Amino acid sequence: MRDIILIEKALRGIVADSGWEWPEKAVLETPKDVKHGDLATNIAMVLSRQAKAAPRVVAEKIMAAVCEKFPGLVTAEIAGPGFINFTFAPSFWQEVVMDVEEQGRAFGSSASGKGRRINVEYVSANPTGPLHIGHGRGAAVGDSLTRLLRFAGYDVSTEYYINDAGRQMRLLGDSVYLRMRELCKLPVQFPEDPKGWYRGEYIIDIAQEMLDKDPKVIELPEDEAKNVCYEYACAQILAGIKEDLNEFRVEHQVWFSEKSLVDGGKVEDAFDKLRGMGLVYDKDDAVWLATEQFGDDKDRVLRKGDGYLTYFASDIAYHADKFGRGFDESIDVWGADHHGYVPRMKAAIQCMGRDPETDFHVVLIQMVNLMRNGEPVAMSTRAGEFVTLREVLDDVGADAARYMFLSRKSDTPLDFDLELVKQRSMDNPVYYVQYAHARVAALLRRAADRGIVLPEKSSAEMLACLTSADDLALLREAERFRNVVEDSARARAAHPVSFYLNELASRLHSWYANNPVLSGDDEAVMKARLALLRAVSVVIANGLDLLGVSAPESM
Numbered sequence: 378m379r380d381i382i383l384i385e386k387a388l389r390g391i392v393a394d395s396g397w398e399w400p401e402k403a404v405l406e407t408p409k410d411v412k413h414g415d416l417a418t419n420i421a422m423v424l425s426r427q428a429k430a431a432p433r434v435v436a437e438k439i440m441a442a443v444c445e446k447f448p449g450l451v452t453a454e455i456a457g458p459g460f461i462n463f464t465f466a467p468s469f470w471q472e473v474v475m476d477v478e479e480q481g482r483a484f485g486s487s488a489s490g491k492g493r494r495i496n497v498e499y500v501s502a503n504p505t506g507p508l509h510i511g512h513g514r515g516a517a518v519g520d521s522l523t524r525l526l527r528f529a530g531y532d533v534s535t536e537y538y539i540n541d542a543g544r545q546m547r548l549l550g551d552s553v554y555l556r557m558r559e560l561c562k563l564p565v566q567f568p569e570d571p572k573g574w575y576r577g578e579y580i581i582d583i584a585q586e587m588l589d590k591d592p593k594v595i596e597l598p599e600d601e602a603k604n605v606c607y608e609y610a611c612a613q614i615l616a617g618i619k620e621d622l623n624e625f626r627v628e629h630q631v632w633f634s635e636k637s638l639v640d641g642g643k644v645e646d647a648f649d650k651l652r653g654m655g656l657v658y659d660k661d662d663a664v665w666l667a668t669e670q671f672g673d674d675k676d677r678v679l680r681k682g683d684g685y686l687t688y689f690a691s692d693i694a695y696h697a698d699k700f701g702r703g704f705d706e707s708i709d710v711w712g713a714d715h716h717g718y719v720p721r722m723k724a725a726i727q728c729m730g731r732d733p734e735t736d737f738h739v740v741l742i743q744m745v746n747l748m749r750n751g752e753p754v755a756m757s758t759r760a761g762e763f764v765t766l767r768e769v770l771d772d773v774g775a776d777a778a779r780y781m782f783l784s785r786k787s788d789t790p791l792d793f794d795l796e797l798v799k800q801r802s803m804d805n806p807v808y809y810v811q812y813a814h815a816r817v818a819a820l821l822r823r824a825a826d827r828g829i830v831l832p833e834k835s836s837a838e839m840l841a842c843l844t845s846a847d848d849l850a851l852l853r854e855a856e857r858f859r860n861v862v863e864d865s866a867r868a869r870a871a872h873p874v875s876f877y878l879n880e881l882a883s884r885l886h887s888w889y890a891n892n893p894v895l896s897g898d899d900e901a902v903m904k905a906r907l908a909l910l911r912a913v914s915v916v917i918a919n920g921l922d923l924l925g926v927s928a929p930e931s932m
Contacts, residue, residue, distance in 0.1 A: 379429050379856065380416055380471075381405050384451075384463055386445065388420060389618065391442045397427050407857075414454070414462035415853070421459040432459025440574035470852035471840040477855070477912035478834050483857045485919050489865065494522075497523050497700050499710035499740075500617035500622065501538040504615040505549045506577055512713060513625065513766035514791065515742040517925065518628040520708040524738065524923045529866035533706070537629040538695060541611055542636040543687065549614075550607025554599070557582035557606065561595050587908030605830060610879045621767050625775050626925045635691050638698065638889050646899055647694040650681065666693070668724035677721055693725045698728065698738070707734050708869060709815055713743045713788060728839075738869050741788045746796040773798050776926045778805040782922050783875045801932070808877060810917065813882035817890065817914035818930040824895060824907055835908045842905050847888050855916045862923070872923065878920045885913055 385405055392399050408417045408769055421436035430434045433455055440453040440461055453463045477484045499519025501514050519535070529629065539544070552575040558842040560581070568574050586593055587609055592603060613685065615632075626649050638644060651657040656667045660684035662886045667844040668688075669676050679690040711718070719741075723733035731737065745756040747769075771881075777798035784806055785791050803809050821831075832839075843852065858877065865873040894906050918928035 379392050379859070380407075380463075380465060380469070381860070383447075384416055384418070387443050387446050388418070388439065391439055392420075392424070395428070395438075397424060400424055400427070407582060408440070408462065410849070413456065414464040416463040416465075417456075418461050418463075419459075421455075421461060425459070427580050435459065436461050440714060447633040455824065467849060468837065468841070470849055470856065471837065471843050473835070473852050473856045474835055474843075474908050474912040476841055477915050478908075482919060482922070483860045484915060487859070487863055488530040489863050490529045492530065492532045492707065494532045494534075494704045494709060495526060495706045496536055496702075496704040497526070497708045497710070498536040498538055498699075500618075500627070501540070502612050502618065503540045503545050503877060504618060505575060506579060506614060508618055509764055510745045510747065510766055510769055510793070511742065513769060513778060514577055514745050514782040514787070515710050515712070516622060516625055516627045516766075517779045518742060518787045518871060520710070521779070521783055521924050522710075522869065523626060523628070524925065525862065525866050525874065526869075526872050528671065528923060529577045529862055534631065535629050536633055537631055539615065539634045539636075540688075540690070541634055542686075542825035543688075545716040546607055546611065546612070547603075549610050550603045550605075552576070552580050553584050553587070553610045554603045555802045556581050557588060557595055557602075560584055560588060563595070579614075580610075583613055586613070586723045617767075617857070621765075621770070624770055625766065626777070633695070637697070638691060638694055643698055644690055644694040647697045648690075650697075651693075656730070665691075666725065666728065667726065671724035671727040673724040674722050689721065689725070692722065693728075696722070696726065697729055700731060700736075702920050706738065708738045709740060710787075713741045715739075716741055740869065743788055743790045745782070745872065746790060746792045748792050748797075750796045751794065754795070754874065769795070771813070776811070777807045778808070779925050780875065783871055784846060786870070786872050807926070808932070809886075810878045810882045810921065811926070812932055813885045814917045814921070814928045815915050815930060815932040817885070817910045820894065821911060824903075827895070827908070829895075829900070829903065831904060831907055835905075839901070840905050840908065842899075842902050843909055845892075847891055847908060848906070851884050851888050851913060854881050855913050858916050858920065861920075873924050874920055878917065878924075881913070881917060885910070885917075 388405075391400060400420065402419045402423045403418065405416055405418045405420075408414060419441055422432040424435050425432045436455045436459045440455065443463070444451055444453055450466050450469055451463055452466075453461055456462050480486075497519055500508070500512055500516045502508055508516070523533050525533050555565050555567060555574065584606075587606065594602060594759075597605065600770055626792075650655055651666060657679065658665050658667065663678050664680040665676050666679050667676050668764060678687055679693070680686055696707055709722075720738050722739070723737060726733040726737045766778075773795060781793050781798055784790065787884055797805055799805075801808055803812075824831075843849070858881070860871055861877045865871065889910075890904065894910070897903055915927075921928045
C-alpha cells in the first residue's frame with residue numbers, strides 16, 4: 378500500500394506542476410512478473426494527447442522527476458509503448474519489518490472507512506430448529522466481514538434478526554403441542570403435509586422437557602397450550618443458537634425481534650409512510666407495494682387476503698428501522714436461495730429514498746457439501762451423519778470450520794472434507810497457515826535457547842542485509858497485507874484474506890526451506906532474518922484474527 382501511495386502522490390504532483398489534468402484512466406498496479414518491477418503505470422500513454430507528446434517522451438519526463446524526488450529509493454524504466462516500471466530499493470521493503478514492529482496487531486488496519494456506520498445482519502435463522510452447516514458458513518462470513526470492516530475503519534454493529542412472528546412460529550408451537558399429546562398417549566392427528574409441522578427429534582425433546590417441568594401443561598386449553606409451547610420452544614432453540622454461535626466465536630450485539638417490530642406498530646408505520654408517498658395500494662383484498670417502477674419485475678404483496686403479513690412486509694419495516702437508527706449502510710448475509718429476493722429488496726430500499734447500490738448490500742451464501750475422505754456425506758439425521766453446526770464444531774473445532782467456510786467465495790459452493798481438516802499435514806489448508814505461524818514461534822524459541830535475543834525494535838542498519846531475492850519476495854508479500862485489507866473491505870468480502878494467507882504461508886514455507894536461519898555463521902544476517910520472520914508471523918496472526926481463527930505458538 379505504501380508503494381502505491383508514495384508513487385501516486387509523486388505522480389499527481391508532477392502532473393499538476395506540468396499543468397496537466399490527472400487522467401481518469403491512469404492505473405498503478407503491481408506487475409504479475411517481478412521482472413517488470415514493483416509497480417507499473419500507464420500514465421504516460423493516457424497523458425500523451427493532453428501533453429501533446431509521444432508516450433515515451435512523456436514517460437521520460439515523469440520517470441526522471443520521480444527518481445529525482447526519491448534518490449536512492451526508486452529506479453524506473455520505460456517498457457513497450459510507454460509503460461513505466463518502478464522498482465524500489467531494498468531499504469524500502471526492509472521498512473516493512475519496522476512498521477510491523479511499531480504497529481503490532483494494528484498492522485494492516487486503516488481509517489479508510491472514515492467511520493461510516495454499517496449494520497451487518499447475518500445468520501438470522503428462524504428459531505425453529507438448531508443451526509445447520511449452511512448457517513455456519515453465513516455466520517463465519519458475517520462475523521469475519523465485520524472484523525475486516527472494523528479493521529479498515531468502519532463503525533460496524535452486528536445484528537441477528539429473530540423471525541419470531543408469523544406462520545412458521547405457529548407451526549413450531551403446534552408441533553411441540555402435537556408431540557406432547559403423543560408423549561401423553563392422547564389422541565393426536567399429525568398433518569399429512571410434511572411442511573405443515575416440524576418433525577425433528579429436537580421437537581420431541583422439547584415436548585418431553587416441558588412435561589418434565591410441568592406435567593399439567595397438557596391440561597391447558599388447546600390454544601393456550603400451543604402458545605405456551607411456542608414461547609418455550611422459541612426460547613430454548615434461541616438459547617441453543619446463541620450457545621452454538623458463542624462457541625463458534627461469532628458476535629451479535631443486537632438480537633432484534635420481528636415480533637417486537639409487528640407489536641410495536643412499526644410495520645403499519647412503514648405502510649402508512651409508503652402509502653403517503655403513493656407507493657402502497659389496495660387490490661384484491663391485499664395490500665401491495667409498487668416496486669415495479671423501481672426495477673422489480675412486478676409489484677409485491679405486503680399483506681395477504683387472509684390478513685397475514687408477508688416476509689417482505691416485515692423486511693421493509695425492519696430495514697426502515699435500521700436506517701432510522703442512523704446507519705449509513707445495511708449489509709445482509711443471505712442464503713443463495715434468496716438471490717431472487719435481492720432485486721425486490723433493492724426496489725424497497727429505493728422506495729425508502731435510499732440508494733440501493735451504496736446503502737444496501739447482500740452477501741449470498743452458497744451451500745456446503747460435507748465430505749469425508751473425498752466422499753459426500755449423506756445429509757440424514759436418521760443415518761447419524763453431521764447436519765448441525767454443533768456436530769461439525771464438536772468434530773473438527775471452530776478454527777478448522779471457520780477457515781474452511783472462508784476458503785472460497787461465499788457465493789460459490791464449498792466442499793468441506795471433515796477428515797482433511799483434522800489432518801496434521803500440508804494438504805490441510807488450515808494446518809498449512811497455522812503451522813507457518815507456529816513454525817516461526819518455534820524457531821524464535823530455538824534461537825533464544827542458543828542465546829540469540831532480538832531487540833523489540835529493529836534498526837535500518839540491522840535489516841540492511843535483507844537483500845536476497847527470497848528476503849525481498851517475503852517482504853513484498855507481507856507488505857501486501859495492507860492492500861488486501863483495504864481492497865477486501867471495499868469489496869465487502871472476507872475470502873480474499875484467506876487467499877492471501879495461503880499465499881503468504883506458501884512464501885514463508887518456501888523461504889524457510891531455502892534459508893536455514895540458525896545454521897549460518899553470520900549473526901547479523903541471522904538476527905535480521907529472525908526479525909523478518911517475526912514480522913511475517915505477526916502479519917499471519919493479524920490475518921487469522923480477521924477470520925476468527927487462532928494463531929498457535931506450537932502445533
